[in-house]
Structures are given as C-alpha cells and as structure tokens.
Amino acid sequence: MTTFSTDEAAMARALELALRVPAAGPNPRVGCVLLRDGRVIGEGWHRGAGTAHAEVDALSGVDAVGATAVVTLEPCAHTGRTGPCARALIDAGVARVVIAVADPNPVAGGGAELLRAAGVEVVTGVGTAAVRRMLEPWLVAVGRGRPFVTLKLATTLDGRVAAADGSSRWITSPESRAHAHALRAEVDALLVGTGTALIDRPSLTARDADGALGPRQPLRVVLGDREAPLPEPGGDVVRVPGHDPATALAVLAAREVRHVLVEGGPTVSAAFLRAGLVDRVLAYVAPVLLGAGRSAVEDLGIATLVDGVRLRTEDVLRLGPDVLLIARAGDGEEED
Template identity: 80%
Template sequence: MTRAVELALRGPAAGPNPRVGCVLLRDGVVIGEGWHRGAGTAHAEVDALSGRQPVPGGRPANSVDARGATAVVTLEPCAHTGRTGPCTQALIDAGVARVVIAVPDPNPVAGGGAALLRAAGIEVVVGVGAEQVEAMLEPWLVAVRRGQPFVTLKLATTLDGRVAAADGSSRWITSPESRAHAHALRAEVDAILVGTGTALADRPALTARTPDGSPAAHQPLRVVLGDRAAPGDWLRITGHDPAAALAVLAEREVRHVLVEGGPTVSAAFLRAGLVDRVLTYVAPVLLGAGRSAVEDLGIGTLADGLRLATEDVRRLGPDVLVSARVRREDDVRGRHDSEETH
C-alpha cells in the first residue's frame, strides 16, 4: 500500500478526481503498477492492468496477466461509467482473486465497487493503510463527504501579526522561500479566493509559478467575493456570504479552495466556521502598527479565543511556516469503513 501511495502522488493534486495508485501482486511479486493522471485518463487499476508501466526488473508489456493476483488500491475501485469504464468490472474481467483497499470511495455515484467485487467472488479487504491514504487525500475526501470544498486559509504576516504597514505597503513581508512555497501550494489547489478589496487594492495575479518564474502546469480558478468590480477573467461571486461562495464552487467540482484574504474575507470565513486549516507564513519583521492579519472575530475575552491545533512548523529561509488545524463542527475527517478484514 505504501508503494500504491507513492504511485498515486505522481498524479495531479488538483481537479475533481482523487489521486489513486494501484499495485498488482502475485506470490508477493509485483506484476503491475499504475496511477491516475487526471480526469479523462485511465484509472489506476486499468493503468496497472495495461502493463505500460515497467515494474522493478521488468519492461512495459501490452497487458498484465492478473488471473489469481491481488490488487492493492488506495481508493475503492469505481463502479460507474464516466469518461472511462468502471474499474471494478476491469478487475473482475482480469480475473483477480483479491482486492485490498485503503479507503472506501465516499462518492455516491462512483462508490459500491467493493460490494460488486465480493458479489463476483473476489476477496475484498478494506482499511489497510487507511490513515496514510486519508492524509494524502484529505481535501478531496472531506470535500466529497461534506459536499463542500476543503478550505485552507493562507496568511503572511510580520512577527507582530501585521499584513501591511501603516502606509498600506505590504510587498514583500515574507521571503522568496516563503513565496516559492506559496506558489507550489497554489499549484495544488482548485481555486484561490480573495475579496474585492484585495483584488482592487493589490491587483494580485493569483497565478501559480515555478521557481524560475514560469507558469505552473496547473493554474487554479481565480475567485473574487464581493459586490465591487473585479477582473473580467475571474469568477465573481456577489455578496459576502462565505457559505454561499463555497456552494457555488462545489457546483463547479472545486474540492480545495485557498483563501488568500485579505483580513475582511479571512475573518468572514473564520466567523462562519468554514476554515479547515490555517497556513501562516511568519516573517521576523516588526511594524508596531498597520493592518492586522484578521479583522474582528467578535471575541471579547481570551478564554473565547479560537485556539487551533498545530500540525507542523517549518523554516523557510528567514521565515517560519505554521500549519494549524481548525476543528469544525461538521469535521468528517477519518470516516472510513471500520472493516479491517473480511
């Protein structure tokens, strides 16, 4: 399963479909490997059965003889026909004897593959490596289970929590290393959202760029929330309701949205309880005055403060990146089939 996760990570992080990897085994020997390369391409199971990926010590083949083999898959094989055929049927037709699945597919349209495999007389084991796969697929899994995009709030502040100086200047608070990391993050999300205030004042490009400054292969949907004018090629969502904005994005199959502020929009999403994770780039700079990273949250006393759970702290050049979890009331992380063996 660890190898299947490694293969899955070769696929695109953004998009309506999840990253999936598959390894085919016979007598403990790998006979096929595959992964999903994005919407419209072969799914991981079909890719592994095709034999086009060389396995250790082998060469690409026209197809893999999988009769009696075990298929190890990060996500439950799909049971529906979309742009491609159902992976469940491909495994049945290939004659596999056993399928090991990390996490069931929460998509009501695509799920149900495990039951069909069992009905065909194939042994199915669910839950192997579930924690590892849940972590890899968290934004996608949470978005599909919840019916609403996973939300990451990104902040870039001085050591005293300012996002701009008293004169309004804000470029650049953080280091080139932090900005490079933020661009890599943009290349993995489906959409970036800002308010009209930020769009008009800063005129941000909201593009994802590689370290050499060229455009990344994937460019997220650029979204502006508010009633004032906005760039014509951006998706404009009128009003100031974060939940309504997420509903619009869900209809577009956006799984992961990056909220880049400014302080008004950041506070709106936090007050609405719609943030899953906060990423804060902190620069060793002191201003003493200027705009705060987040506007009023309606909190009057320290005891009522929104306390987050730190997940990771890392150094980026002179800066520090803090990743913290926000516990949402509708948090659906980690819900997978408790069936470890069957």
C-alpha cells in the same frame, strides 16, 4: 522484478504511483499495484478525467487471474466517463483486493461490496493514514459537498499584514513566497475579496522560481460586489457577488473545485473563520515587528479568550528567516 512481502509495503508503492498525479483537479489521486505471490505484475495510476482509472491502467496487458490488487482508494462501482473498476477487477479474475480508503462518493462507492459479492477477498484499512493525508482535500470536498478550504496568512511577528502607511510588499521572504507558489499550483482555486484585489492587484498565479507561469493555473475567484479586475495572464476569473463564504463555496462546488486557497485579506479571512468554513490554516510568519498596521484577521466577534478559535498545530517549517505554522480547524478528519 520487484517483490513486496507485505500488503503495507505494496500499498506504499501504490501511494508513490498516486503521487505522480497532480494534486489539483476534480478526481482523486489513485495508484494500484498488481501482485502475484508478492511479485509485481502490473502498476497503474489515474492520469486525469477521461483516462483509464488506476486499476484498469494496471490491468492493461496483464494476466491477472488469481492476482492481488493493492489500491489506494476503493475501486469505483459506477459507469461514468469510464466503466466501473470493481467490475474490471472481477472480469480480470483478480482474487484479492487490498484497499486503503473507502470511497465516500455516494455515486461511485460500493466497489468493495460488489467485489465481495463476486467472491473476491477484500482487505481494508491498509496504509489508511498516509493515503488519507494525500486525499484529504478530495475526501473532505466529496464528503461535505463543498471545497476543502485552506486559509493562507502572511504576517509579521505581531500579526500585521500591512504597515500603518498601507505598505505590505514584501513581509515574508523569497523562500516563503516560493513555498506559497508551489501550494498555489496544487489547489483548484484562489480566492480573495474585492478589497484585496483593488488595493494589492494580485495576479493570483502559480509561478516558478524564475517568475514564469506554471503549466497549470488555478481558478481566480473574487468575492464581493465591486468591480475588481485582475492582471493578465492567469487562470480563469470567477466573480461571486455578495460577501457570503458559503455562497462562494457552493459556486465553486458546482464547478467541481475540490480545494480552494483563501488568500484574504483580513475581511475575507474573518468571514470564512466566522462561518466555520476553514479546514486548515497556513500562517507564514516573518521575524518583523511593526507595532501598528492592519491585522491579519478582522474582528471575529470574540469578547473573551475562552471563546477564541482554537486550532490544532500539525507542523512547523523553517522557510529561510520565516516560520510556517500549519494548523487544523476542528478535528481535521474528513467525513465519510
């Protein structure tokens, strides 16, 4: 039987369990480990809307009296499609609960207080950084009331997304495109403007290495006033009239979209940047020079270098001949 000598080690296991859950969807990825004297007596994770939450899943068929529950996200304190997890832990006789991240949802939060009021020892802040990284899109979406926004750019070394004649396929390598398709499978929605939809006719689908559609397809969002049909098959299509990024995000928030991938083109990319509604930028850069052609981002209204949009580099990856730069806008922290 597996044993863990520290709360941190047990939380790492709870994180592994949470990562079994697909990243996309309205609910957070949560894992839970039940321990008695460091020995694992139960494990669980939340498999999706309407299914047992991680804590209840871990408690199934287990005598948890006096046990410790190690959970990635604060147990919920409200009744939705399922009952409150904090109450389930109390009723099961759990003596101690270790939590990585507090729940920012004003409807579901408060589980730690409920546990303490029932005499359960509550320890917080264990393994917080790693769990926050996993939950970031959900935490930001719930905390800010709008989806987490990742802006994707695929450019030449001199920042072009198309040559002077308009040709744009393919700037980046198969390795970069495979990485981008894997990312598409992890988000709830893909967003483009009508210009990109009309000129490039993107499918906006998540495909595997053989080009086959993945089992789950993101929502496809077109922002703008012109008719711009998207190829089929693919995910459902949402059309948002006008050119306001905030309006688009409000529409998506109402559909419980937590993470949207903005795939451009330059007009839409600039609109989201000007509005301050980009949380993360993924820039796929190919070692190609064109010297002319369309820039990745249209005019941001910036006249001097000191006013430039400054991002914080988080990581740099090599993808075949290309480089992927992952950068943050602002401080990169979610709001509680």
